[in-house]
Amino acid sequence: MKQRVQDLKKQGDQLWSKRAPLESLWQTTAENFYPERADFTVRRSLGDEFASHLMTGRPVLARRDLANSLSSILRPTSQPWFFARTDNEQINEDQTALRWLDEASDKMRRVMYAKNSQFIRATKQGDNDFSAFGQCVISVDVNKAFNGLLYRAWHLRDVVWQENAELAIDTVHRKWKLDARSLVKLFPKTVDPKVRETAEKEPFREYECRHIVIPADEYDLKVSKGRPFVSLYVDVENQGVLEEIPVPMLDYVIPRWVTVSGSQYAYSPSTTIALPDARMLQQIGLTLLEAGQKAVDPPMIAKGEAIAGAVNTFAGGVSWIDPDYDEDKGDALRVLAGSDAHNFQFGMDREHRVEQFIYEAFYLNQIQLPDVGGGDMTAYEVQKRIEEYLRRARPLFEPMETEYNGGLCEKTFEKMLRLGAFGSPADMPPQLLGQDVRFQFESPLQAAADRAKVAAFQQSAQLLEIAVQMDPNARFNLNASKALRDALNASGAPSDWIPSEDEVAAATQQAQQQQAAEAAQAAVANTAGTVGAVADAAHRTGAAKQQLQQAGMI
Secondary structure, three states: OHHHHHHHHHHHHHHHHHHHHHHHHHHHHHHHHOHHHOOOOOOOOOOOOOOOOOOOOHHHHHHHHHHHHHHHHHOOOOOOOEEEEEOOHHHHHOHHHHHHHHHHHHHHHHHHOOOOOOHHHHHHHHHHHHHHHOEOEEEEEEOOOOOOEEEEEEOHHHEEEEEOOOOOEEEEEEEEEEEHHHHHHHOOOOOOHHHHHHHHHOOOOEEEEEEEEEEHHHOOHHHHOOOOEEEEEEEOOOOEEEEEEEEOOOOEEOOEOEEOOOOOOEEOHHHHHHHHHHHHHHHHHHHHHHHHHHHHOOOEEEOOOOEEOOOOOOOOOOOEEOOOOOHHHOOOEEEOOOOOOOOHHHHHHHHHHHHHHHHHHOOOOOOOOOOOOOOOOOHHHHHHHHHHHHHHHHHHHHHHHHHHHHHHHHHHHHHHHHHOOOOOHHHOOHHHOOOOEEEEEOOHHHHHHHHHHHHHHHHHHHHHHHHHHHOHHHHHHOOHHHHHHHHHHHOOOOHHHOOOHHHHHHHHHHHHHHHHHHHHHHHHHHHHHHHHHHHHHHHHHHHHHHHHHHOOOO
16 A cells, blocks of 8 residues: 555656746746745745735736636626536427526536535636636535535645646646644544544644545556546555545546647746736836936935035935035035936836736736627627627637636536436436536627627518518528527527427417417308398398389389
């Protein structure tokens, strides 16, 4: 067992050793954009100032604003932001399956935002790591009571990972320091006796542990029991395995913003671009501070033989001049040339330009959804504005949707499905059995795409109206029912507002039958009226003939 622990530790140490140069870059990035996280290569003490080395906080504000925007735009708590769907669009359009998926999405939201899930805390930390370093690490675990989930964000310094041949992360090593008291509570049966003794005398004494998830075929197939991964908790100090269980999936969500070939680690395009400007901005801030101090309290030049005593430049101070000094030789005390604020405005303009560039580097000028559809804008103009917004915003939102939000939702769905949170599989619509569940997100990208569908429907309706005026048979060129259903779904109408296609077909058939019955009734009534009119006419004709006979006219 000790040999196995040593081998696993050696593998993890190799991964940390290879990544060490990257941690230096992360440290520099954090010092300029995320000072609270600047402890990759240094250890801080409680009470240390985070940003005492900065002359301006503009770069830090840019990172903070981007991180806050990611959560407010992509995961708004005030409305549903994800919807479970399948890869089969026909199933997604089936109202029975759609309602089950929507109910599952509602249950997931309740679990995510439960009081003890720590979802908001974990994603808030993850958003800041993602913005600054281009990646984050969040674990999704079942809580201790097995009645919910627990989300935790981990420091990038403490986690390393490795990709397989298909570029998917399949190996994770995480350092975790636990005190003796927690170790005994979490692993009461497997904890080392030394730790148990320490827990009684020094309960808060920390031990170095590691959580390791590796493919089953690289560990022990007997332990895996057919599962693809093995999860291990290891006491590195005492060289003992605390837990060794097979798992069906990685419990970690590791979204990566932009990756480069040859590395399993990503980077943030925002901080990569803005790092030189952040350094320049700090220098500009220092220079402007010195220039302002010189302008307000300028350095002086004094002639030693002319000044009696010290030069007193403080408020109310008096500097005495030798009465025999000839002032024709020049002022005995004067301001050093170049100490005024003549070029101060140039520095402020340059500072503003650098701040604006950092603002743009963090996409803060591109994440706002354009105001479309109002005023005199045509459907074509709306469509083009949406397309332009998608082109600019896609590099930011695509990785967030697919790897970040998508990863969190997929892990949550799989965990809840295995816990039976969605009810019995027998209650699931049969068309969903065997289907892979994916997720759609209510984000600016999705909102823009949905607006494009609605705009396309409106534009199609306008074209159809013109065509019908020219040729009434042109109405058969558009499936109005299909187009309307797609536009309604794109508009965000809840699934329980829209009846299923079978219900629509039944209602249509009933309406047609009712129309046919009303038409038949109208025809009978029309026939009866005609017969009555004929009979009445015949009666009047007979009465008239009788009157003529009585008058002797016929």
